[in-house]
Amino acid sequence: MPASYVTHRKQLELILRAWDMPEATAVSTAEIMSWADLHGIDTHGISMIPTYDERRRAGKIDMRARPTVSRETPVSALVDGGGGLGHANARRAMELAIDKARTVGIGVAVVRNSAHFGACGFYALMAVEAGLIGMVTTSASGIQVSPTFGAQARLGTDPIAFAAPGLPGEPFLLDMATTTVAAGKIRNKANENLPTPVGWLVKADGSPSTDPREVAKGGFMTPLGGTPEGSSHKGYGLSGMVNILSSALAGATLVTDPLHTKKPGTMDIGHFLLALDPGLFRDAADFRADVAAFCQTLRATTPADPARPVLVAGDPERRTAARRRQEGIPVGPGLLAKVRDVAAASGAAWIMDS
Amino acid sequence: MPASYVTHRKQLELILRAWDMPEATAVSTAEIMSWADLHGIDTHGISMIPTYDERRRAGKIDMRARPTVSRETPVSALVDGGGGLGHANARRAMELAIDKARTVGIGVAVVRNSAHFGACGFYALMAVEAGLIGMVTTSASGIQVSPTFGAQARLGTDPIAFAAPGLPGEPFLLDMATTTVAAGKIRNKANENLPTPVGWLVKADGSPSTDPREVAKGGFMTPLGGTPEGSSHKGYGLSGMVNILSSALAGATLVTDPLHTKKPGTMDIGHFLLALDPGLFRDAADFRADVAAFCQTLRATTPADPARPVLVAGDPERRTAARRRQEGIPVGPGLLAKVRDVAAASGAAWIMDS
Numbered sequence: 001m002p003a004s005y006v007t008h009r010k011q012l013e014l015i016l017r018a019w020d021m022p023e024a025t026a027v028s029t030a031e032i033m034s035w036a037d038l039h040g041i042d043t044h045g046i047s048m049i050p051t052y053d054e055r056r057r058a059g060k061i062d063m064r065a066r067p068t069v070s071r072e073t074p075v076s077a078l079v080d081g082g083g084g085l086g087h088a089n090a091r092r093a094m095e096l097a098i099d100k101a102r103t104v105g106i107g108v109a110v111v112r113n114s115a116h117f118g119a120c121g122f123y124a125l126m127a128v129e130a131g132l133i134g135m136v137t138t139s140a141s142g143i144q145v146s147p148t149f150g151a152q153a154r155l156g157t158d159p160i161a162f163a164a165p166g167l168p169g170e171p172f173l174l175d176m177a178t179t180t181v182a183a184g185k186i187r188n189k190a191n192e193n194l195p196t197p198v199g200w201l202v203k204a205d206g207s208p209s210t211d212p213r214e215v216a217k218g219g220f221m222t223p224l225g226g227t228p229e230g231s232s233h234k235g236y237g238l239s240g241m242v243n244i245l246s247s248a249l250a251g252a253t254l255v256t257d258p259l260h261t262k263k264p265g266t267m268d269i270g271h272f273l274l275a276l277d278p279g280l281f282r283d284a285a286d287f288r289a290d291v292a293a294f295c296q297t298l299r300a301t302t303p304a305d306p307a308r309p310v311l312v313a314g315d316p317e318r319r320t321a322a323r324r325r326q327e328g329i330p331v332g333p334g335l336l337a338k339v340r341d342v343a344a345a346s347g348a349a350w351i352m353d354s
Numbered sequence: 355m356p357a358s359y360v361t362h363r364k365q366l367e368l369i370l371r372a373w374d375m376p377e378a379t380a381v382s383t384a385e386i387m388s389w390a391d392l393h394g395i396d397t398h399g400i401s402m403i404p405t406y407d408e409r410r411r412a413g414k415i416d417m418r419a420r421p422t423v424s425r426e427t428p429v430s431a432l433v434d435g436g437g438g439l440g441h442a443n444a445r446r447a448m449e450l451a452i453d454k455a456r457t458v459g460i461g462v463a464v465v466r467n468s469a470h471f472g473a474c475g476f477y478a479l480m481a482v483e484a485g486l487i488g489m490v491t492t493s494a495s496g497i498q499v500s501p502t503f504g505a506q507a508r509l510g511t512d513p514i515a516f517a518a519p520g521l522p523g524e525p526f527l528l529d530m531a532t533t534t535v536a537a538g539k540i541r542n543k544a545n546e547n548l549p550t551p552v553g554w555l556v557k558a559d560g561s562p563s564t565d566p567r568e569v570a571k572g573g574f575m576t577p578l579g580g581t582p583e584g585s586s587h588k589g590y591g592l593s594g595m596v597n598i599l600s601s602a603l604a605g606a607t608l609v610t611d612p613l614h615t616k617k618p619g620t621m622d623i624g625h626f627l628l629a630l631d632p633g634l635f636r637d638a639a640d641f642r643a644d645v646a647a648f649c650q651t652l653r654a655t656t657p658a659d660p661a662r663p664v665l666v667a668g669d670p671e672r673r674t675a676a677r678r679r680q681e682g683i684p685v686g687p688g689l690l691a692k693v694r695d696v697a698a699a700s701g702a703a704w705i706m707d708s
Contacts, residue, residue: 071635106462133599147664172595240648281430
């Protein structure tokens with residue numbers, strides 16, 4: 001039986017605490033990781049524990065770090081993550097952006113010297129909860145995407161999130177990697193011996209392939225669009241935007257730097273977080289009503305298949321969250337065993353299947 | 355022989371002046387339209403003249419309008435376009451955003467009560483010329499894109515532009531519709547009796563098709579990603595972001611409003627323009643050096659085909675502009691005849707092939 005959200009979240013907190021993360025940071029990080037799992041963004045929650053454990057033991061993440069503000073104006077902040085895990089860094093940065101947006105209408109905070117921060121959408125949603133528009137991007141550690149026309153990995157999954165308040169509890173919430181599909185989707189096809197659709201990946205020589213095993217043989221993921229004729233230059237261009245906002249602006253190491261994540265010490269991932277008050281331009285309630293009407297009209301679009309209605313960004317994740325709040329958060333047996341091993345080796349109590 | 359850039363631009367100015375556009379507005383609008391043609395963005399320059407003429411004669415665009423600022427703070431401005439063509443409105447808005455970014459580090463201006471403004475990239479580039487990052491979106495008048503899983507047009511081409519300064523004269527400049535491909539590309543395939551790649555369009559019932567003539571038979575364009583398995587929900591999500599920023603924020607008519615472009619009077623298209631000073635976070639020269647290094651490394655990616663090197667957003671358009679500055683701007687005979695007819699009917703002198 002899956003653990004409840006509360007147990008799931010507490011388990012993560014126990015592991016993070018066992019890693020010497022300060023208590024408030026651990027509570028906050030466990031909340032953000034559990035948010036991802038609750039919303040079905042399974043690649044960004046508990047499944048990251050083995051990776052985080054590896055990185056902290058290799059000295060690539062400093063679990064004792066606390067974010068500090070190294071530069072600030074009424075509209076902006078530069079946060080130094082101190083080499084820590086990204087969640088608390090990005091949350092602190094978005095808090096600063098929100099405070100500034102509440103005062104002057106807009107705030108931008110960037111983070112350098114950080115690490116993986118989980119799901120972008122969480123931070124964009126923080127802005128929505130303050131009645132604001134939120135926009136968030138982050139650089140990635142893994143280099144696995146080849147640019148359009150390329151036969152070499154140069155970019156990461158390079159996600160972008162954008163959120164705006166509409167009906168209460170039903171914001172527009174886009175949270176997307178700028179790749180065609182997540183690496184996990186390609187792995188799933190390989191595990192099932194199924195071909196992948198054209199555009200999901202290219203071989204090591206840059207040519208298209210429908211064999212998901214090509215990625216393990218030196219192939220690459222593709223930018224959104226999939227192929228040159230599907231306009232993969234657009235996904236590639238968006239990933240450029242994400243890297244410029246997340247890394248170049250904050251002074252974090254560029255994904256194209258040969259020393260990216262290979263410098264001595266921690267990882268130096270960068271994040272970008274923006275909060276914008278719609279009240280700068282019109283009555284904020286009118287703005288929210290327009291966003292709500294926009295989303296409602298989109299949902300009412302005639303569907304190609306009545307069994308698959310048209311959704312709006314954020315809808316699928318909210319449905320998953322409603323279900324998992326009732327039924328608990330499922331974690332596959334393989335992953336669960338790995339996390340239990342990490343917990344045991346770290347000296348953390350195990351509460352998930354006791 | 356194609357007309358020179360100077361003649362091309364002057365011809366546009368003469369037509370706009372003949373439409374009673376104020377002189378400064380006409381000069382500015384002709385410059386922006388010619389910029390698109392010079393850079394190979396042929397869908398957004400002189401080719402729009404017949405459409406603009408139709409709309410002005412139908413009372414949908416007021417050529418005598420001047421933008422006014424209806425609301426302003428140190429970081430923001432709301433511009434009322436007065437029902438005029440979008441170019442001068444968006445340029446005025448980006449000037450305001452840049453002024454604010456120069457003073458406080460960031461500026462956002464939105465425009466309502468506007469019309470088609472040509473190529474997004476021009477305005478993003480204005481920010482770059484001031485040493486800033488620029489981001490621009492606009493709502494569209496045409497409703498021709500079906501959401502993922504939909505069988506009904508709900509959205510427009512919904513473009514986004516993002517620009518950042520790097521090497522002098524070589525900024526990163528992304529300017530993309532959030533659709534898979536432009537309508538013109540589909541029309542070209544139909545004209546040549548060639549099939550379209552999977553993902554470019556869907557039939558009127560929302561099912562995929564490779565027949566470009568399906569669009570004329572009630573079919574729809576697709577969001578970037580092309581198909582649900584190609585992650586068209588991401589392109590669809592981006593077009594949602596564009597509409598929220600461009601229309602909902604400015605209070606322009608939503609593309610999903612049944613009265614979109616159908617209200618009495620002018621079109622009420624909305625635009626969003628942001629300028630951000632990288633000097634808020636680090637030395638601006640270091641930022642530009644990072645953007646330049648990022649672009650250079652991407653260009654140096656091993657190509658799949660040595661004859662097709664990897665490019666960076668903005669490169670293809672700059673190459674076209676360099677060539678057209680020398681050789682003039684080609685305009686097909688069919689379009690040229692149409693524009694000449696418009697000029698004659700408007701009482702504008704004709705200088706393009708004299």
